[in-house]
Amino acid sequence: MLQELSRIVAQDKNFLNIINGRQGAALSQETITVLCPSDGMAFATIPAGNKDDVDRAVQAAREAFDHGPWSRMPAFERGRLLTRLGQLIGKHGEELAALESRDTGKPIRQGKADVAAAMRYYEFYGGAADKIHGDTIPFHDGYTALTLREPHGVVGGIIPWNYPMQIMARVVGAAIAMGNTLVIKPAEDASLSTIRIGELALEAGFPEGVLNVITGYGREAGAALSAHPGVDYVTFTGSPATGTAIQQAAATNNRGVTMELGGKSPQIVFADADIEKALPVLVNAIIQNGGQTCSAGSRILIERPIYNEVAAALGDRFSSLVAGPHDEDLDLGAMINPAQKHRVENYVSAAAEAGIDVIARGSIDINAPVSGYYVAPVLFGSVEASAAIAQEEVFGPVLSLFAFDDEEDAIRLANSTEYGLVAGIWTKDGARQHRVAKRVRAGQVFVNAYGAGGGIELPFGGFKKSGHGREKGFEALYDMSATKTIIFRHD
Numbered sequence: 033m034l035q036e037l038s039r040i041v042a043q044d045k046n047f048l049n050i051i052n053g054r055q056g057a058a059l060s061q062e063t064i065t066v067l068c069p070s071d072g073m074a075f076a077t078i079p080a081g082n083k084d085d086v087d088r089a090v091q092a093a094r095e096a097f098d099h100g101p102w103s104r105m106p107a108f109e110r111g112r113l114l115t116r117l118g119q120l121i122g123k124h125g126e127e128l129a130a131l132e133s134r135d136t137g138k139p140i141r142q143g144k145a146d147v148a149a150a151m152r153y154y155e156f157y158g159g160a161a162d163k164i165h166g167d168t169i170p171f172h173d174g175y176t177a178l179t180l181r182e183p184h185g186v187v188g189g190i191i192p193w194n195y196p197m198q199i200m201a202r203v204v205g206a207a208i209a210m211g212n213t214l215v216i217k218p219a220e221d222a223s224l225s226t227i228r229i230g231e232l233a234l235e236a237g238f239p240e241g242v243l244n245v246i247t248g249y250g251r252e253a254g255a256a257l258s259a260h261p262g263v264d265y266v267t268f269t270g271s272p273a274t275g276t277a278i279q280q281a282a283a284t285n286n287r288g289v290t291m292e293l294g295g296k297s298p299q300i301v302f303a304d305a306d307i308e309k310a311l312p313v314l315v316n317a318i319i320q321n322g323g324q325t326c327s328a329g330s331r332i333l334i335e336r337p338i339y340n341e342v343a344a345a346l347g348d349r350f351s352s353l354v355a356g357p358h359d360e361d362l363d364l365g366a367m368i369n370p371a372q373k374h375r376v377e378n379y380v381s382a383a384a385e386a387g388i389d390v391i392a393r394g395s396i397d398i399n400a401p402v403s404g405y406y407v408a409p410v411l412f413g414s415v416e417a418s419a420a421i422a423q424e425e426v427f428g429p430v431l432s433l434f435a436f437d438d439e440e441d442a443i444r445l446a447n448s449t450e451y452g453l454v455a456g457i458w459t460k461d462g463a464r465q466h467r468v469a470k471r472v473r474a475g476q477v478f479v480n481a482y483g484a485g486g487g488i489e490l491p492f493g494g495f496k497k498s499g500h501g502r503e504k505g506f507e508a509l510y511d512m513s514a515t516k517t518i519i520f521r522h523d
């Protein structure tokens with residue numbers, strides 16, 4: 033079944049932009065060849081959109097927002113559109129999972145998990161659309177004051193390549209629920225599911241111009257979108273460096289932004305933790321999506337008395353991990369592109385050369401094509417807090433272990449990076465759970481659990497270099513809207 037779908041994609045798919053409800057090539061007719069990370073082979077093309085295409089897409093979104101029926105559509109109708117889109121995604125779930133995993137190299141089960149999460153986002157925001165409202169505010173005698181939550185207008189959404197279907201869903205779901213129109217620019221390395229879902233949105237009945245999709249390179253299409261004066265709000269998920277460039281571009285028009293910029297997330301394992309319960313979660317938190325996850329648990333802080341035991345148990349598990357082609361559905365797939373593969377390999381070789389202890393390495397499936405972008409997982413032990421692999425987001429299957437002496441030391445280590453996205457705490461001590469959860473600087477803190485992915489209801493976003501603004505849950509609806517205060521005088 034999967035092979036059959038892959039063949040269909042390989043033979044006939046030149047994916048197109050969606051502007052104002054119509055599909056088309058880039059104005060320049062230029063394309064970007066889509067390579068499958070599992071074997072490095074070309075299997076599709078996407079348009080290489082540039083400033084001119086972005087201009088047309090923004091105009092379409094502007095027109096739909098300013099003059100179309102969109103702004104008069106009741107919230108519950110917008111909600112219905114999102115719910116219908118979620119249903120269509122479910123109906124095309126097998127196809128979308130196969131497409132996403134072929135485009136990104138992720139194991140097929142992760143593609144399926146992404147479909148399930150995307151559906152939930154559209155369902156959640158479909159249901160939320162008519163359940164968010166303003167306030168009335170006590171004011172002077174003779175006045176009535178109230179607030180409305182109004183859409184920003186045109187939202188520019190710049191999507192990364194690691195979880196395109198999920199991240200598109202969290203942006204589109206919240207933005208449409210609040211009545212915005214959108215121009216989405218997916219990553220040049222992983223645009224296919226975004227285009228396909230743009231097509232399904234038309235089938236679901238989204239009016240023309242409400243959801244436009246432009247593919248192209250970040251430095252061209254992405255830069256043009258973030259600097260466009262016709263865009264009212266910009267949302268981005270990706271690296272801090274790109275986030276800075278996008279914020280600077282948006283600042284030229286003084287536009288608001290939501291930035292989700294990755295992490296170096298710690299999991300703290302205290303000596304009283306249920307280790308058997310923790311182990312599979314600790315491994316999965318770095319192996320899922322090959323470690324190419326903003327919320328990856330890339331640092332494990334272990335209380336010294338159990339350090340050796342936990343390190344050995346993790347080492348056993350790491351040695352048996354295998355990376356391989358997406359359709360083999362092994363522990364992890366390929367990295368997204370050769371540059372990412374080399375980046376991860378460079379971190380690993382620099383750490384090993386610096387004498388950091390390699391506790392264990394996984395392997396690459398012997399049948400995996402040599403032209404694929406595979407990296408074997410690596411577990412490093414007794415890492416110093418100042419090491420590059422302790423401070424920088426590797427975005428690969430590289431896990432670092434640290435020993436700590438007491439609670440204070442654990443908190444110091446947990447907060448010792450510039451990032452602050454997610455944290456995990458493993459202990460049975462209830463008072464400690466609360467104390468540590470409050471003192472760790474992270475937008476989400478899990479206690480005796482970990483994994484930001486599925487929790488579409490849970491507000492998500494960073495402190496410090498991990499960004500600002502919140503996505504997911506109801507909080508995203510506030511980010512995707514602005515308060516208007518209306519004051520009536522009636523004395």
Ligand code: ADP
Nearest residue numbers: 191192218219249250251254255270271274277
């Ligand atoms: P990073 O890995 O630095 O987060 P990626 O290249 O993966 O950046 O890009 C994430 C998203 O940001 C992609 O959609 C990409 O096209 C886009 N992008 C990259 N550079 C820029 C830029 N200068 N301006 C706007 N968007 C950009």
